Amino acid sequence: MIEIDIRLARPGGFALEACFATPGSGITALFGRSGAGKTTIIQAVAGVVRPDAGRIAVEGEVFFDSERGIDLPIEARRTGYVFQDARLFPHLTVEGNLRYGERRARIVARRIGFDAVVELLGIGHLLARRPHTLSGGERQRVAIGRALLAQPRLLLMDEPLAALDEARKAEILPYVERLRGEMGLPVLYVSHSVDEVMRLADRIAVLREGRQVAFGTVGEVMALPEVVPVIGRLDIGRVLDCVVARHDGDYALSDLAFPGGTLRVPQVDLPVGAPVRARVRSRDVALALSKPQDVSMLNLFPASVEEVRLQEGPYADVTLALGEGRLSSTVTRESVERLGLRPGLPVWAMVKSVAVDSRHAGFGGPNS
Amino acid sequence: MLTPEEWTAVLLSLKVAFWATFWSLPVAVATAWLLARGRFPGRGLLDGLVYLPLVLPxxxxxxxxxxxxxxxxxxxxxxxxxxxIKLIFTTAGATVAAAVVSFPLTVNAIRLALEAVDRGLEVAARTLGASRIDVFFSVTLPLMLPGILSGALLAIASALGEFGATITFVSNIEGQTRTIPLAIYSATHMPDGDAMALRLTVVSILLALGALLLASLVDRRIRALLGRA
Known part of the structure; x- marks a missing residue:
């Protein structure tokens, strides 16, 4: 269990208030725009920044407690910190960097081995190199390895992909996913990218201007109205935890089963039975009162309206129940009136297959 | 090439310059650290005191x-x-004079190097389990190395050229305090001293040139190693 309850104010007018407790496994994303206070939170966990008041504890060990006067020094906290800019030591080789923390780690019961980390991150061929000769993606993988080998209690990742282009991001993401799967370390992951959070996170704390506006599982939080200002109206949607049910090679499509139906999407590069996460944006869900004929959309779900919330401007948010599952649809207020949408009304929900692309259907799933 | 008397002066100069640098370097590193990182009352005064020998006659x-x-x-x-310990009229005294005079240059070079060290790397080292002292020796000091080396070479070069403080403090005694500059000074006061003065002048130029070449060579090597432009 990672418990965070901190308050701090800075002379420039910046104030931060965050309070959440997240399980000691899986990836917890700290999500928000830049300046929202995400990095400050993990800096406080690492001990780099000292909160004005509050308490930080990891697996029962108190890092900081203003009331009891506890403030462990950075080096005693054993947090594996992966910086946005890697911060590899330029005077050491890749191996020297990897060994730096390992050498300083006191022997602990569950030891993360050098060979395992090198293998996991695919950096064996880089060991003799100097940091400045590495690509951005390689540097970040070495930085992750260095943090892991310091035998940390948890991993703090501060937008580790933000400085990389799309190709490099795609190169690293699978390693971060393996990290979660194989190391079983809890991770606090700072990001302002909806895609990254969707793909990686189990839980998410959403921050806005220093205030925590939501905390919960990704599926729950991403549909909350409080999150709209952070994500942006056009990007809100539901995250469905699915399982790959079937591949259709002829059409290069895959069926993803979720509680409430089956989503047909462009082919996913995963075996049948693999857990997968699909993100269905609210603006990609259309509604009809009778079963549509002659439409191109492959995903037609009988559903019932659960809630209609009129928004500013032309928009309205409609929550749909599909048995156990939930979808959200953003429609116009005009459509709400014309179709007479109201709670309890049976409707057909339509989702374009191509709107759910593989970028939004990552590894993972409800594993914690 | 050189007369025994001239050899004595050259070797004495090298000895004085080496020991002056050797003893002042750790003090210079500590002083540079205090000036660059320290937060204590009287830091401004220390700053002034350190640089005083540079501007005083x-x-x-x-x-x-x-x-x-x-x-x-x-x-x-x-x-x-x-x-x-007797310093007056001794090589030890000449060493002290050379060390004091070269100290501000050394501190300055090291301080610039220290200020150029990315403090983010020091934070990273601490998150990896290193204490403050450990960080200093395993990260800060190695990254300052180019500055320390150039500071050391500057110190050696300026110690080799020290004249005024030495002759005032420990006088001009052959084999004890008569370094190259003092020997040249003596030679110019001797009848037929011109040849000796000229030979020692050539040696001075060669030594200074050698130090500069070595400094740039070392600097280039280290930069290549650290991947700096």
């Missing part, structure tokens, strides 16, 4: 050394009485 520095560290100086008399 060297004769004044030598005179101040004489009245403080000389045989009857307020520190010197105890150095002699308690430890048996």
């Amino acid at each position: 060297k004769v004044v520095v030598g005179y101040l050394l004489l009245i403080s560290l000389g045989a009857r100086g307020f520190i010197g008399q105890y150095l002699d009485a308690w430890f048996g």
Whole structure:
């Protein structure tokens, strides 16, 4: 269990208030725009920044407690910190960097081995190199390895992909996913990218201007109205935890089963039975009162309206129940009136297959 | 090539320059650290004191050394009485004079190097389990190395050229305090001293040039190693 309850104010007018407790496994994303206070939170966990008041504890060990006067020094906290800019030591080789923390780690019961980390991150061929000769993606993988080998209690990742282009991001993401799967370390992951959070996170704390506006599982939080200002109206949607049910090679499509139906999407590069996460944006869900004929959309779900919330401007948010599952649809207020949408009304929900692309259907799933 | 007397002066110069640098370097690193990172009352005063020998006439520095560290100086008399250390008219004294005069240059070079060290790397080291002292020796100091080396070479070069403070503090005694500049000075006062002065001048130029070449070579090597442009 990672418990965070901190308050701090800075002379420039910046104030931060965050309070959440997240399980000691899986990836917890700290999500928000830049300046929202995400990095400050993990800096406080690492001990780099000292909160004005509050308490930080990891697996029962108190890092900081203003009331009891506890403030462990950075080096005693054993947090594996992966910086946005890697911060590899330029005077050491890749191996020297990897060994730096390992050498300083006191022997602990569950030891993360050098060979395992090198293998996991695919950096064996880089060991003799100097940091400045590495690509951005390689540097970040070495930085992750260095943090892991310091035998940390948890991993703090501060937008580790933000400085990389799309190709490099795609190169690293699978390693971060393996990290979660194989190391079983809890991770606090700072990001302002909806895609990254969707793909990686189990839980998410959403921050806005220093205030925590939501905390919960990704599926729950991403549909909350409080999150709209952070994500942006056009990007809100539901995250469905699915399982790959079937591949259709002829059409290069895959069926993803979720509680409430089956989503047909462009082919996913995963075996049948693999857990997968699909993100269905609210603006990609259309509604009809009778079963549509002659439409191109492959995903037609009988559903019932659960809630209609009129928004500013032309928009309205409609929550749909599909048995156990939930979808959200953003429609116009005009459509709400014309179709007479109201709670309890049976409707057909339509989702374009191509709107759910593989970028939004990552590894993972409800594993914690 | 050189007469035995000239060899004595050259070797003495090298010896004085080496030991002056050797003893002042750790103090210079500590002082540079205090000036760059320290937060304490009187830091501004220390800053001024450190750079004072740079702007004072060297004769004044030598005179101040004489009245403080000389045989009857307020520190010197105890150095002699308690430890048996005599600085006046000795090579040790010449070394002290050279060290004091070159100190500001050394501190400055090291301080610039320290200020260029990315503190983010030090934070990273601490998150990896290193204590403050550990970080200093395993990260900060190695990254300062180019600055320390160039500071050391500067110190050696300026110690080799030290004249005013040395002659005022420890006089001009062959084999004890007569370094190359002092030997050249003596030669110009001797009849037929021109040849000797010229030979020692050539040696001075060669030594200075050698130090500069070595400095740039070392600097290039280290930069290549650290991947800096």
